[in-house]
Amino acid sequence: MFHREGQKIILLTFILVAIAILASQFFIDVPWLRVLLQVVALTFLILILQFFRNPSRKVTPNFDEILAPVDGKVVVIEEVEETEYFKGKRRQVSIFMSPINVHVTRYAASGTITYSKYHPGKYLVAWHPKSSTENERTTVVIRTPKFGEILYRQIAGALARRIVNYAEEGQQVIQGQDAGFIKFGSRVDLFLPLNSKICVSLDQTVTGAKTCIAMLPDKQE
Template identity: 75%
Template sequence: MFHKEGQKIILFTFIITVALIIAAQYLIGLVWLRYAVQLLVLVVLILILQFFRNPKRPVTPDFDKILAPVDGKVVVIEEVEETEYFNEKRRQVSIFMSPLNVHVTRYAASGTVKFSKYHPGKYLVAWHPKSSTENERTTVVLNTPKFGDILYRQIAGALARRIVNYAKEGENVTQGTDAGFIKFGSRVDVFLPLESKITVEIGQKVIGAKTTIAEV
């Protein structure tokens, strides 16, 4: 199953792949070179399909837990001053996604969308300290039953050029459902209340809508 945000890219890549394979068959005389070109375009198609995959992950909402919003590796766990919305200290958990990870963003908790804003910006590498405040990004705040307000931020990486955010202010959302997509490498920061119990460690690999990253 593939994400809807990749449908046009997948179709375009498939057409180009077929065209190049046929062209190589008739235009390239050297057998080894023909096979090399055909193999290369097939690999590109497979990589595109792999990037836009959207595995089904049924979730039974749990108000006592915050789930990982994306697949990837935990790169930051620290107490920080969140300055865009809260203007107070929060517990930050950041997850880095490589191009090989599933790039679907899923709601980490059930609740009501209180704030949703897009910020144009730079394309620093996703692990750069300033990427959270200077890169292209979206900021979403959810009001949840047990954690109160939590904030998550989709951040574009060096390769990303488009962030898709489905969160709309006033909308009620369900934990684990589709919240958006980031194309080609990125990071997501989650800002939680200080009293939240963090259940992951630096370097740990997490699965979106499966791994619990915090509890009440």
């Protein structure tokens, strides 16, 4: 299953690869060179298909947990000052996605979208400390039944040139539901209430809509 954001690119890639393979058959007489070009073309197609894959993940919404919004590695867990929306201290958990990760963004919690804004910006590497405030990004806030408002920020990386955000203010969303897509290496920051019990550790690999990022204090084991 592939993400809808990749449909045009996948179709175009199929056409170009087919043309390249047919052309190599008719116009290249050197066997090893013909095989090499065909292998390169097929490898490129596989990489495109791999990048836009969208595995189905069944989620039973849980109001007591915040789930990972994306696949990747936890690179930041710290208390910070969130200046765009909350203008106060929050617990930040950041997840870095490499080009080989699934790049679908999923809602970390169920609730109502109270804020959704796109910010144009730079394309610093996604793990750069200033990427959260200077890179191209979108900021989305969800009002949840138990955690109150939580914020997540999609951040473009050095290779990413397009962030897709489906969240609209006033929209009711469900935990695990498709929230958008970031094309090529990037990161997502979560900003949670200070009393949230963080369930992950630095450098941990997490799975979108599967791994618990935080729980309510009275639910922590």
